[in-house]
Amino acid sequence: MTSMECPKEKELRFKRIRRLKRWMRPLPRRSNIHNYPVLKWFADSAYKRSYLWSFKGSSIRPALFWGVIISLSPLVGIQMIIAFFVAFLSRANLPLMVAIQWISNPFTMGPIYYADYKIGRILLELTGFKTSNNKLLSKSYDWSNFEFKDLLKLLDTFPPMFVGGAVLGVFFGVISVFVYNLLAKLYKSPEVPSNLN
Numbered sequence: 001m002t003s004m005e006c007p008k009e010k011e012l013r014f015k016r017i018r019r020l021k022r023w024m025r026p027l028p029r030r031s032n033i034h035n036y037p038v039l040k041w042f043a044d045s046a047y048k049r050s051y052l053w054s055f056k057g058s059s060i061r062p063a064l065f066w067g068v069i070i071s072l073s074p075l076v077g078i079q080m081i082i083a084f085f086v087a088f089l090s091r092a093n094l095p096l097m098v099a100i101q102w103i104s105n106p107f108t109m110g111p112i113y114y115a116d117y118k119i120g121r122i123l124l125e126l127t128g129f130k131t132s133n134n135k136l137l138s139k140s141y142d143w144s145n146f147e148f149k150d151l152l153k154l155l156d157t158f159p160p161m162f163v164g165g166a167v168l169g170v171f172f173g174v175i176s177v178f179v180y181n182l183l184a185k186l187y188k189s190p191e192v193p194s195n196l197n
């Protein structure tokens with residue numbers, strides 16, 4: 001930003017800032033972290049660490065990478081807590097990392113965890129570990145005989161799900177950092193005047 005910034009550029013910049021603030025309203029911020037159930041216990045330490053709230057590339061990249069890995073892992077119910085501690089350890093942007101956890105929600109959990117399971121089984125079998133296909137996840141399962149205790153049979157799906165989730169998470173985490181770097185480079189590149197031919 002320079003003092004010679006034209007009013008149109010200044011208005012565009014403030015419009016982007018207002019839009020970003022509107023999107024971030026439900027996310028934890030430095031001023032309201034004490035309102036969140038578990039995070040309030042760590043509010044003082046989080047307030048003192050400015051990197052948790054920074055939108056510089058050095059805080060955004062680890063937030064994208066680790067946030068995607070956590071969101072694609074079968075850690076439903078504890079993702080936010082894990083994301084909070086990983087943000088501390090990796091010096092990542094906390095609001096972005098928490099927002100990425102919304103990738104896995106009640107609508108997307110089924111497809112994500114099923115993909116984790118299938119990819120995890122393939123990878124485990126390629127490395128020599130034999131896994132059996134879970135009856136509940138087969139197409140021929142008779143759901144009319146389903147009982148609540150049958151959910152315990154899903155416990156054998158967790159090893160393949162963690163393997164598949166880790167592989168998918170790293171893959172999409174690397175892609176998200178690559179796309180961020182590309183967009184940041186395009187955004188920072190100076191515009192070429194249109195009158196040059």
